[in-house]
Amino acid sequence: MSPQELSDISEKWKIIKDLFREYYRKRPLKLPQDLELREIAIQVFDSPTYIRHKAFQTPDQLYKFIYLKIPRHIYYSSAKYSNPAAPSMDEKGWLGSDLVFDIDADHIPGCRQVHIYVCKDCKYSSSYKISKCPNCNSNNIEIIDLSLDDLCIDLAKNQVGLLIHALDVELGFSNFSIYFSGHRGFHIHVPLEEELAKLSSDERREIVDYLKGVGLSRDLILFSSKSRTRKATPALPRISNGGWRTRVSRIMLSKDLKKELEMYIKNMDILPSYKDMKRYLKDLNEALEQGKIYLDEKVTIDTSRLIRIPGSLNGKAGLIVIEVNDIESFRFNQELSPFNEIMMRVRYETSIPQVKILGMSIGPRHRGDYEVLPGAIAIWLALKDICTVLGITR
């Protein structure tokens, strides 16, 4: 490696680190009231390992640490501990955990991501799957999630809609916050206190199973035993029935229904005919599938999970982990980046095909090309090792 290349590596993250530092100067984090009970963990730019088991008594102390380290990722524990800085779970003294849900667009069927396959040794890239580099024969191939369809975010939004309705109307958890993950998904935090916070992993799994529809029995949901013996058909569920019947009712209302059936589902005192009930059973089967929520169950079941601190930057994409008040009106665009008002000069380290990122179409570009890009896009690409940020044009 030449001296020039060495200095390139140490310089590689300099501009981005300065930008992250500047961002954190505004004290943008939304910290929990019980900060002193949470484990804090970070990952920095120059090392792949986590710095874990940190704890801070006050936000001031935490920010001091942040300015010193400039985290690429920063997390707190969903758990509260009597001694959060202790190195092992046994010594930490678990006091309970919030309930956390993770909906990631790339886990939802129908979401198509744009990947490229990059040789880590020579930076050759391909849009098609390769397991060996045709340029240098290396096996050291990395898959990079370059971008994702807008459809993916819409699918994720729809899942969040299902989830928060189920949490609120079905399970009765009305106190929750929704956060954009800063990349391609959403986190839902349900703060739990005292005895509730002590739900075990097995108990949390029961909640996850409920939301995902694990063990869902069509016969039980439709009370099939009541319509088996006589000449009868299962009744369509109503919106206030509860459980999966409520979930399915909401989905049915989004379909094209006869006015009478719609009124029935909405709880009005009206009884559709045997024939009409029977006709919609097929849609009902479909709704039972559509009601299954695609959660990353590990996140919810793990009672010592590290979660991104609201207000922090996601170091995979450079977007803010921002609170979403109304999921319907959430827009996936450059405004999610704190760097959207500056332009940056970049050099491509890897070739990319034409692709749409945060609403903007770029490329195709070749390795070694230079370009001036909006800050949000430049940082997105730089954090994915596609380009290097050379300078800022304000």
Place this chain on the structure above:
Amino acid sequence: MNSKIYIDLAKYPFLADLDIFMKERLGIGTESLGILLDPTLPYIDIAVKRFKEIMKLGEKAIHQMKLLSAEEEVFSFYILLLILSTLNNKRVTERVITAFAKRFSKFLEDEHGKTLEAIAESLNINLKYLGPCGKELTAAITVNGVEIHICYDYAVHVIDYIKIVSKRLSQSISWKLTNQIVYKGWVYLDRHKTIRFLEEAIALKIYSSIKPIEPIPELTDLINNLRKYVGLTTPYVSKRIEIKHEKIGIELPKEIINVNAFPPCIRNIYELLTSGSNLSHQQRFAIATFLINIGMDLDEILELFKHTPDFNEKVARYQIEHLAGLRGSKKKYLPYSCETMKSLGMCVSECNVKNPLIAYLKNIRKSKAGGEKSENNAKE
């Protein structure tokens, strides 16, 4: 209106606070627990008689149990818990608790909804009695346009529901939260299910009150008698002797794990495990403790458990580390003795040893001796 609800402690002795109840009836509290064991009082006889009947007949024994006075029921019940704690045998405990929970469940069947609500409250469970058909759903409709209803009289808070059900009941889909009518945080149940739910809650509460203890002197003879009665032929062993047993584990050769030297019972479970069968809790305990004690690396054991259909790495790792004594109690568990394996129906052949570990050790020695011999042969 706040009318008082009377709960009969004779029927539900587990709801009595023993200390308060003793003070109320005898004028002294649990500091004088020994008095309950006085052979001139009827309590110990009642407890032993009921214990033996349940061991003999299982759940059927409850039909022969008359309802006695509150003193007799409460005191004999706590003596029974004391016996279970001292015997410290899972199979025995389970048999007794299951039968008693059934007995309590039978009593619940005669109670008014408001009483069920109060009993649940004493168990720290938030249960609401809604009145007859408090929640009504349209379940089906006939060809002639007649509506068929379904009724719920009770609702339990979803968190309490999960806490009770996730232990054992949710293995059955009819109890899984997924298939429940849950609305605004309440799970709706009919009377039949409510009673079954309370039966489970009672069983869990009783389980949680049974912790292994050293026998109190007044009970030593009785306990040794009962151990024989339930087929645990060895007399009570104190902790000191157990430590000696643990040494056997340490002396085992750790370098190589020789599957061919596993005793047949363990070999059997090992094959079930690697073929991806769902193992019972006891089978898991048996194989995991065995592998830990022969010195298999914990990560390797974890790898084996990845074959189980319900594998959850975090949970499995926790459990294995717990059994290996790396967590909580710091107690390293020994595999079941051959005797226990027999009583659990997991013993498949008579090896004439006391513990599967010893069978393994013998087999290893045998194969080693054989190996050395053949090596010598080769030199010649």
